[in-house]
Amino acid sequence: MTTPLPERAGRRCHNVLNPLHSTHYFSPDLGRELAAVGIDDERTGYFAVRSAAMGAVGAGTVTATFFNFRHELVAEHVPAVWRTASPETVLAARLRAVDATLTRLLGKDVIASAEVAEAAELALRATEACGRTARPLYAAHADLPVPESPHLALWHAATLLREHRGDGHLAALLDAELDPVEALVSHTATGKGMAPRWVLGTRGWSRQDWEAASARLRERGLLDTDGELTQAGADLRRDIEARTDRLDRAPYEHLGAAGVERLTELAKGLLMAAFAAGAFPDGMIGKG
Template sequence: MSPVSRAAVRRCHASLNALHSTVYFSADLGEELAGYGIGDPTACYLAARAAALGQVGAGTVTAVFHSFRHDLVARHIPRVWHLAAPEAVVAARLRAADATLRRLLGASLTAGAETAEAAQLALRAAGGGIGPGRPLYAAHAALPVPEKPHLALWLAATQLREHRGDGHIAALTHLSIDGLEALVSHSASGAGMPKEIVMSKRGWTQQDWSGAERRLYERGLMSTDGSLTGAGRRLRRELEDTTDRLDLAPYERLGQRGVERLTELAEGLVAVAVRAGAFPQALRPFFTGELGASGGGGR
């Protein structure tokens, strides 16, 4: 089996992450969880991603998500578990993924041979992940695989997404970059989402953001104008390279040709989903590869 290039892994991750993320930009997840009394969009997101871990507290969620302000997390966790058990939330998210993908992809593509092939490849890769030190990956890897191919693909994409994310956080920790500094440096690199969107969704204030910029400036990683210095760009490259290296194991199961085929299939599905309105216009570049794939900037 041919060695897998890190560039191929990064591109494959980008397409699978986009497929996974469709559920967070549809109304289906909110509608599923509204029946349990979980109505706040942030509460829906936190509960849906954390549910596989079980009835964990705010400290655990803040730690494994890495880039959310703790008081935002604590506003919703563990309150959500009093409204819906984690097992119920896991099931609700899968139902939401089912509804979202069926609507975006259409009946023929959802049940088509290419989706089934992509599911087989993604499951094979996801089964080769490294669990120790990767709590979100390990939790999702323990979930039962759905029978329907589009849902099996979505779960495998989720597992692979969390595998890379857990490794990305390990790399950030090794480089002494905290969650907000990761977001700030990612935005400054030109590959991250707009600052205003990041702050509103992760709970950070302008004061928090300026403080992170100051810390990066004091380390010689950011200029006074908010751009990255040469050292800052080198650190971001080191971060992404380390993330790539830590994420190789699942894809080595497929070999270069298998990874390229999975990427081809996933990108085709994502393209259909994007045309169907899967993501807001302003965020499409981050899910279509226009800005390049990355480790995630800090989750």
């Protein structure tokens, strides 16, 4: 008999796997590898590496699947980037950057450890139950080959699980009738999202866009005059996460309670090591 998963076990597992996936976005290794293939703009690089699995897509596809970026910003970089480097070239550069980043952050001994190999096996097993239907970013990455090295296989599996949950999360945001900026403002108000200065510096929105979204949330009774979530706002954000959990439960149920617990333990240890090695910029998360 399969042991039922504890409440939010899948979310807790995601919350330590997702940052492991994301380490390369903040890594100088990614910038170096992309510059070597002709991409020397940081924003262009982000749009390229995350969308490359879908092929040489246009700005509309990237805006739709990434959700919280201003379309005009996306259109400044996509599809022009594909004239500089093909999606296949970008994907190869990305994997080289991930290899260098994880090796630098975790060390060669950890990379070659039995624990990393075990985490990779568990994470890949979880992905066996992911579904492609209505999940474009997941489906595109699921068509890519699994790398042979365990640390890269773990990163690949973390990527699949991240995009699988992310695709479902967008459905939950749409159902909650939050537009991209409203989703960003309300998430930041929980204290767990990106700080406003990071959002405004990376997503293409202006301070006026932020304030207008805040006003709309206040009109709906979701945000108070101090920019904090009201009880209704907090309830809505909790409901969005609960809906996302339901849409994302299959891989973790497939892995089972013991497997999820062990994968969470292993990934948390790796993530803490990455944090200690300076994987992420200071002040990125929070309300400041």
